[in-house]
Amino acid sequence: MRVMKFGGTSVGKPERMHQVSQLITRDGEPTIVVLSALSGTTNALVEISNSLSAQDKKGSTEKIDALEKHYALFINDLIKEASLKTKAEGIIKEHFEFLRITQRISLSDALNKDILAQGELMSTKLFALYLEQEKIDHALIPALDFMCLDMNDEPDLTLIEQKIKVVLAQHPTKKLFITQGYICRNAKGEVDNLKRGGSDYTASLIAAAVQASVCEIWTDIDGMHNNDPRVVDKTVAIEQLSFDEAAELAYFGAKILHPTCIWPAQQGNIPVKLLNTMQPSAAGTVIKKEAGI
Numbered sequence: 001m002r003v004m005k006f007g008g009t010s011v012g013k014p015e016r017m018h019q020v021s022q023l024i025t026r027d028g029e030p031t032i033v034v035l036s037a038l039s040g041t042t043n044a045l046v047e048i049s050n051s052l053s054a055q056d057k058k059g060s061t062e063k064i065d066a067l068e069k070h071y072a073l074f075i076n077d078l079i080k081e082a083s084l085k086t087k088a089e090g091i092i093k094e095h096f097e098f099l100r101i102t103q104r105i106s107l108s109d110a111l112n113k114d115i116l117a118q119g120e121l122m123s124t125k126l127f128a129l130y131l132e133q134e135k136i137d138h139a140l141i142p143a144l145d146f147m148c149l150d151m152n153d154e155p156d157l158t159l160i161e162q163k164i165k166v167v168l169a170q171h172p173t174k175k176l177f178i179t180q181g182y183i184c185r186n187a188k189g190e191v192d193n194l195k196r197g198g199s200d201y202t203a204s205l206i207a208a209a210v211q212a213s214v215c216e217i218w219t220d221i222d223g224m225h226n227n228d229p230r231v232v233d234k235t236v237a238i239e240q241l242s243f244d245e246a247a248e249l250a251y252f253g254a255k256i257l258h259p260t261c262i263w264p265a266q267q268g269n270i271p272v273k274l275l276n277t278m279q280p281s282a283a284g285t286v287i288k289k290e291a292g293i
């Protein structure tokens, strides 16, 4: 089993979803695909939430309307088949109705997390519909059925392992699974999340839980660079890193990786590959036990 995670920019445009569908079916290997929200969505949801907590009805309405328009255009480009287009419209309608209902209730911490979860719920449902259109056999497995936190709000890897095995066993004939990054349930059973950028963490936790052969993190840069490419010219991708080196780099701000996402892979000794969706043939960076350089 292989785990492949795609960030917001990798699924943020209909043609990128097409590219992702090709990458995840490049060979016959059973794969769990972890998706982030479409780029910009989680930020927009945070802003909606801020307007709601400031009781700015006009502001939240404008932001919800703008985001809904974005999704309407997105599905119009993504889904061509009429019956699937109707399904996609239904999905979007349901999620935006939920957002509008939140305007009428007072915002609690739990409701705020429900709002933040909408991005990954929508991206995975739309991607699954796209796969249906392309006749690519798959199962959409809800992260909320197996990604869970313990009493200290830390991921409970033992429980995740037990739960994901049950979920996967429900689809004995499937080889391709789609799930949400970032979202999970806390010890109270409420919807929660692994903090901003947490989809990498989801991927690494799932990889450890299923003892995956590899955890591939697909973004829009070809691996971890020797310098910050946004600041320094002519940086090069580092070919290999040890788990400790990668954790240190992520901790000190290399934006490509969520800082906490190394430990589950390290614990399960699962190599993590940082790869570029825009340049799939580039070697990227491999993070494993011994760097070997």
Ligand code: ASP
Pocket (backbone or CB within 6 Å): 007, 008, 036, 037, 042, 043, 119, 181, 182, 195, 196, 197, 198, 199, 200
């Ligand atoms: N969508 C979430 C965020 O933007 C999680 C992620 O992208 O990893 O923070």
Ligand code: MG
Pocket (backbone or CB within 6 Å): 007, 008, 036, 037, 039, 040, 042, 197
């Ligand atoms: Mg994101």
